[in-house]
Amino acid sequence: MSELITAELVDLGLSAGTKEAAARSLAERMAALGRVTDLDGFLADVAAREAQMPTGLDGGIGIPHCRSAHVTEPTLAFGRSAARIDFGAPDGPADLIFLIAAPDGADSDHLTILSSLARQLMRQEFTDALRSADSAEAVAALIRGDEPALPDPGDPAAEEVAEVLAASEALAGRAAPEAPADLADAEVLAPPEAPEVLADRETLAASEVPADPVAPLVPASPDTLAAPKTSATPTDPTDPATPESSEPFRIVAVTSCPTGIAHTYMAAEALEQAARAAGVVFAVETQGSAGFTKLDARTIAAADGVIFAHDVEVRERARFAGKPTVDVGVKAGVNRPAELIAELREMAAVAPATVRAAAPMDTAAAPEDGFATRLRTWLMTGVSYMVPFVAAGGLLIALAFAIGGYQIDKAPSVAAHFAWTESASWAALFFQTGGAAFAFLVPVLAGYIAYGMADRPGLVPGFVGGSIALTVNAGFLGGLIAGLLAGGAVLAVQRVGVPPVLRGIMPVVVIPLISSAVVGFLMFLVVGKPVASLQKALTDWLSGLSGANAVVLGVVLGLMMCFDLGGPLNKCAYAFAVGGLADPNDGSLKVMAAVMAAGMVPPLAMALATTVRGRLFTKAERENGKAAWVLGASFITEGAIPFAAADPLRVIPSAMAGGAVTGALSMAFDCTLRAPHGGVFVVPLIGAPFLYLLAIAAGVAVSAASVIVLKGLRKPEPETGEALVAA
Structure with a gap:
């Protein structure tokens, strides 16, 4: 988080007694540096965000935050309060307060700051260092990651960490640093008390370094997780009478929260740390506000069980079907991760072996599937989402014809004229409502074809392309083509390599912008008119059928x-x-x-x-x-x-x-x-x-x-x- 915080933005003796006073005190430091242009306006935005949901987190932490037109650049201010301030956390007031300000419209910056900070806050070493630091410069450097604490040179973990980082950096084509960038990262990669969790050197060398800054930190590539097992029954390492298994227990998890920011990543971090302590191979999918990267199908297939720590519906949940599952709220993932892992292990120990079979959707999405199979899946996705609109709209129109006759399509708008006692008005209401539903057919078809190809990032260009298909009279065929073009455009943009720090803005800003522009160009100027001509020819042919x-x-x-x-x-x-x-x-x-x-x-x-x-x-x-x-x-x-x-x-x-x-x-x-x-x-x-x-x-x-x-x-x-x- 370089450049987000300086020593001038740190207050180690924050004397405010309320969260409003704390926010004002930290915001004044931002304003003094020219990063906030209107103090009262900015504080009003902070208060509006605070009114939506408390920003207190367990562990004595408060993270008031907002996006505001009165902020010139992403900024983070920190205050340490001896008296502690109530930010609505379940476990009581906070002594560590982070005020996060992002410029209006910079949603990706906002999410990136929050998600990165949330994961850091789950590391005990990080929060302990913040509480014990004796200078503002040290705190700012610690938050930025400029001067991390390193393992003691005599610590046996230090040499192993250096070897792990060297192998990973060599794979990425970078020179290995002399020491890890963060003590917490070092301990995550090589806990001295559980070195068996690490993959062996050959497996690690064959794996890829995750490019996502919030990707799983356990070095578990799909091949590592999918390695053959020698024991079908998992063992409990906490039971001294249980012999040690030759293969580690494997868990995949999904975390999500209503805002998709702090708790999503805190739960992921807590589960990762608990998995390392338990000797478990672990991979997590964080379904945050900035989108998510799906776990590899082979990783899911090889897992012994699943943990869902979520407060919103898990997206594409069917991928995990057939696995022993612990399903809890996201705060349970933050507060009691070790219990969840133990519960899952007990569940898997008594589950029949058949539950470990790959889910049907995993098989259907296998990488070796041919283009024809995948094309059929994409088209079927669009059609399946379109059918409810067809049924609702079509049956309403049919009911309108049954009540008012076929001339009901000439009725005036019911918004301008509606008589409660006239059947013709009700027929017109049904017809016009059904027509509104029918107007979504082509955009929904195109949008969900693109969704089938590229997941959620495909929705925006897909719907845009479907709407353009109606505009240029390309009709149903135009919607099919627009959906395929939108999905292809998104997949092409996703192939472009970007720095990890920019990944957060890709699904929110860059991908919708570029893919929609590409689809608009192609539909308006390249394929729209030819498809419209083909659609007209097909319509004329159907009209002349006899x-x-x-x-x-x-x-x-x-x-x-x-x-x-x-x-x-x-x-x-x-x-x-x-x-x-x-x-x-x-x-x-x-x-x-x-x-x-x-x-x-x-x-x-x-x-x-x-x-x-x-x-x-x-x-x-x-x-x-x-x-x-x-x-x-x-x-x-x-x-x-x-x-x-x-x-x-x-x-x-x-x-x-x-x-x-x-x-x-x-x-x-x-x-x-x-x-x-x-x-x-x-x-x-x-x-x-x-x-x-x-x-x-x-x-x-x-x-x-x-x-x-x-x-x-x-x-x-x-x-x-x-x-x-x-x-």
Whole structure:
């Protein structure tokens, strides 16, 4: 934190009695150096931040802070109070007070200062040194890291620390310092009482030096954590009767707090220190306000357990599925880390071995996956987030048409005219609300495609690109392309090497700025107009669909809807149909009708088959068949998945045959549909409803007959209970 604090900004005899007086006393020192231009204005900003949440931390620490237009450069002032001042910490008043000031708009500076300071404050040596220092110059140097205390030359840890740092610095292409930059770092890397925690020299030399200033300090590369284990059952090092395991226990953790600043990093630091003391290999993911870097999937897969110390929802929590987990608030991670580690070890000791399998999402995101697999995952991410908007908006529009007729789209804004007793006003309200939801389809699709590619930093350029796609009339296809461009732009920016001190501003300022500018340029000036022309051509083609062409398209859509029963092909067909509803015409309404009809066939067919020839199905399948009636009628194709999973070679071809028949007949009958979801419950909104139901019935009959015939060709295996009775 060089240049943030000088001796003039240190008060070792702070005499204030309240937190307001303490803030004023330290702020006056900032103002005297020209770093605060308006003292009262700055203090008002400090008070406003303090009103949001107390800034006191356990251990006698207060960190009042704010961003203010009255600050010229990031600044830190320190005061030491013998009388102690109440900053709202649970364990009482504070004697160490840090006032942090950041210029307005410099959010990254603010977060970087706070997160770095929070981790330092978790080190007992650091706070002890602050309390015992006898000069302002020494305190300022200690906070800046200019004059750290070093291990005693005779300490056996000193030589080992020097070797570790030399290997790490050599890997990074830098000359190794003669001694570590901070005593706390030295003890973290090589605690004399637990040297076995360190990786051996060859493993360390093969690992990378973390570039993130708040990355885990334990030298645990993915390869180190993923090393083969020789013992499946972890041991408790605190039990003297327990033999020492040949492999260390492995833990991964996630820490987060509402502001994503102090407690996030303090919990991470506390858990790291407790892990070293317990002889545990540890890696942590800090989900702070400036974004987060995900733990490697191999690191998670190799872990014996997980600790969540959080006050906000853990992002992408499914990555840790299947692991023994201790789930607590972030303050528990700060105050009792050793207890959490012990609790996790006890939990893992009695957990079945199967819980250590990699989570499904880890496998899906494996580095060796090909581009096609990853592209499908990205697109499916966008579609999955888009579907709730489709369902809400589409059903509201359908309800509006049912109440007010198709002319309701000409109604004036309900903000200007609404009559509580008129059905037309309510219909207009539903239509305009549904239209507002539909307006998000393309931006949400693009935003979450980019999110699937580049995580949270992809959201801003993705939404921007999706909005531009609507502006240039590129429609649904434009949204797809905008999402891919946004994700690619973010990934490209993230590949640019930056100094560690600048990493905090990357996800907050630099990445959104550059990626949005790149996407805007490409969408407005390069790809937008060609895609808009293609979208218009597709719309015109759908408008002119008739005869054999329409039937062939219906067959193709029916096959896609029933091939993977809610998987990528099913979602692609559905997304194609929904995209047409954004600018509806006769052809796009026919496509929507065919897609929904075909999607209802598989679960309804399995329900019918289990009713007609139940002996061909297991007891569990017969029970699933009862639920499949409702799922199929509601257009939930996934209702057939239990049947396909048990017998895919018979169920899937049968479902596809019925879907193709239904899709073809729906097109041939010129059925139309304005609602994107709803199943039989939106039949009144369907053009030619009786013919539509006939098309569904025909497909269900074909699928049910096919699966019955195919299953009847083989002798069914008796169920366990039946076999026991026969015996």
